[in-house]
Every structure is written in structure tokens, then in C-alpha cells.
Amino acid sequence: MTTLRNAAVFLKECGGRFETTGSLFPSSRFLGRAITRPLLTRPASPIRVLECGPGTGAFTELIVPHLRPGDVLDLVELNPSFVATLKERIRSDRRWRTAVPHTAIHSLPLQEFFPAERYDFIVSGLPHINFPASILAEIVECYHRLLKPGGRLSYFEYMYIRPMRRVATLGLDGPRIDQVDRLMNGLLAQYKASREEILLNFPPAWVRHLSRNASGGLADAVPPTRSAQGTVTYQPAGH
Ligand SMILES: C[S@@+](CC[C@H](N)C(=O)[O-])C[C@H]1O[C@@H](n2cnc3c(N)ncnc32)[C@H](O)[C@@H]1O
Numbered sequence: 287m288t289t290l291r292n293a294a295v296f297l298k299e300c301g302g303r304f305e306t307t308g309s310l311f312p313s314s315r316f317l318g319r320a321i322t323r324p325l326l327t328r329p330a331s332p333i334r335v336l337e338c339g340p341g342t343g344a345f346t347e348l349i350v351p352h353l354r355p356g357d358v359l360d361l362v363e364l365n366p367s368f369v370a371t372l373k374e375r376i377r378s379d380r381r382w383r384t385a386v387p388h389t390a391i392h393s394l395p396l397q398e399f400f401p402a403e404r405y406d407f408i409v410s411g412l413p414h415i416n417f418p419a420s421i422l423a424e425i426v427e428c429y430h431r432l433l434k435p436g437g438r439l440s441y442f443e444y445m446y447i448r449p450m451r452r453v454a455t456l457g458l459d460g461p462r463i464d465q466v467d468r469l470m471n472g473l474l475a476q477y478k479a480s481r482e483e484i485l486l487n488f489p490p491a492w493v494r495h496l497s498r499n500a501s502g503g504l505a506d507a508v509p510p511t512r513s514a515q516g517t518v519t520y521q522p523a524g525h
Contacts, residue, residue: 305416308415318347324438328352328407333407338409343372396428404431442491442492
């Protein structure tokens with residue numbers, strides 16, 4: 287029931303705000319499990335987790351079970367309808383109640399979020415491909431600013447969306463997609479990166495896990511795993 291209601295909220299918001307919503311439906315559980323996988327490696331000490339663009343909470347519900355007393359979870363969401371859904375879920379969904387002491391919902395764009403401390407884990411559902419280059423540059427800057435040395439950043443992108451978007455717009459969107467390529471490749475180049483293929487999502491997606499070692503340079507990537515949803519592949523940064 288919750289799943290259907292969330293899908294309906296998503297579809298409605300997508301109609302009016304495609305640039306920021308970026309998809310017709312919430313992400314699948316398979317994509318959610320992959321993007322939250324770095325939390326399996328969490329230390330015993332308290333952690334700070336940031337979720338960017340939680341929407342109706344498809345990733346949040348898989349972050350919550352990893353949380354322990356003393357942890358912090360900040361959700362940053364710009365769409366007030368999604369913020370209302372998240373607040374309702376935290377209030378009424380039994381499985382989310384354990385998250386209440388840890389969680390703060392921030393109703394604003396990520397670019398305007400300036401917390402006092404950085405994060406050990408960042409999970410981003412932002413639709414990077416949709417943004418004007420100037421906004422995407424600000425978002426990439428936020429990731430650098432908000433990730434602790436030693437921290438992990440995970441995000442996703444629909445498979446082959448960039449070439450498909452070029453074709454679908456008859457090349458008119460080409461210059462913007464070139465800038466998206468440059469910005470996202472620039473981000474990848476600064477971290478150790480790994481990639482997972484998630485076929486059981488609509489549309490299928492790649493999840494990227496980026497990690498930064500304690501001195502701010504390259505670190506070990508998330509260890510390889512293989513699961514039911516498809517193959518796991520790794521690529522050097524920048525691809
Ligand atoms: C593709 S949806 C992902 C939602 C959810 N994480 C999922 O996977 O089902 C993108 C989400 O990012 C939010 N969003 C877009 N731009 C944002 C920004 N600048 N700051 C915060 N949230 C943003 C949208 O409102 C939407 O909830």
C-alpha cells in the first residue's frame with residue numbers, strides 16, 4: 287500500500303517538476319540495497335549519514351536499519367510534497383520509528399545546506415543528468431565540501447541516459463550533456479571509484495561508490511559483491 291502511494295506521489299511530482307524529480311517512479315529495492323551497501327562497512331563508533339534527494343524514502347528505508355544510538359541521519363530534500371511524505375512516514379511507519387532520534391529532514395536544496403560537520407556516508411539520489419551545468423557544478427562542490435576524509439559517497443545514474451538524451455533531443459541538448467560529462471568525470475577522477483550494474487530497476491541503473499582516504503586522496507573502493515540483481519563490474523575512475 288505504502289509502495290503504491292509513494293509511486294503515485296512520485297508520478298504526480300514528476301509531471302510538474304521533471305528537472306528535479308528525474309524519474310517516473312521511486313527507485314527499486316535492488317537499487318536501494320546497492321546504493322546503501324557501503325553502510326555495511328560502518329564502524330562501531332557513531333556515524334554521520336547524509337541522504338541527498340530522498341524523494342519518498344526508497345533509499346532512506348534501507349539506511350534506517352543500519353543506524354545505531356548516537357548516529358546522525360540528515361535528509362535534504364527540496365520538494366515540499368516529498369518532505370511531507372517523509373515526515374508522514376517517520377511518524378506512522380513502524381520500521382521508521384527507530385530512526386526518529388537520529389533523523390532530521392531539511393526542506394531545502396542541497397546547495398543551501400551548510401551543516402556544522404561533514405559526513406562519513408553520503409547517499410545521493412539527485413538526478414545529475416537533468417541539471418543545468420551551473421547547478422550541477424554547485425552540487426559536485428557540495429559533495430567535496432560535505433564528505434569527510436575517509437568517507438564514502440554513493441550515487442546512481444540510469445544506464446546510457448547521456449547518449450540517449452543526446453539522441454532524444456536531436457543533439458540540441460548536446461552542449462549541456464558535454465558539461466555534465468566533464469563535471470561527473472571530474473568528480474570520479476578525484477576519488478577511488480567502483481561501479482555496480484542494477485538491472486532490476488526502471489530504468490536499469492549504474493551505482494557509483496566513491497571513497498576518499500583519511501588524508502583526502504585515493505582510498506580502497508567498496509569491496510566487490512555479487513547479488514541477485516545483476517553483475518557487478520568495476521571501472522577505473524573517469525570511465
Ligand atoms: C530521482 S529522485 C530520487 C528519489 C529517491 N531517492 C529514489 O531513488 O526513489 C530525485 C530526488 O532529488 C530531489 N532533488 C532534486 N534536486 C535537489 C536538490 N538540489 N537538493 C535536494 N533535493 C533535490 C528531488 O525532489 C527528488 O526527490
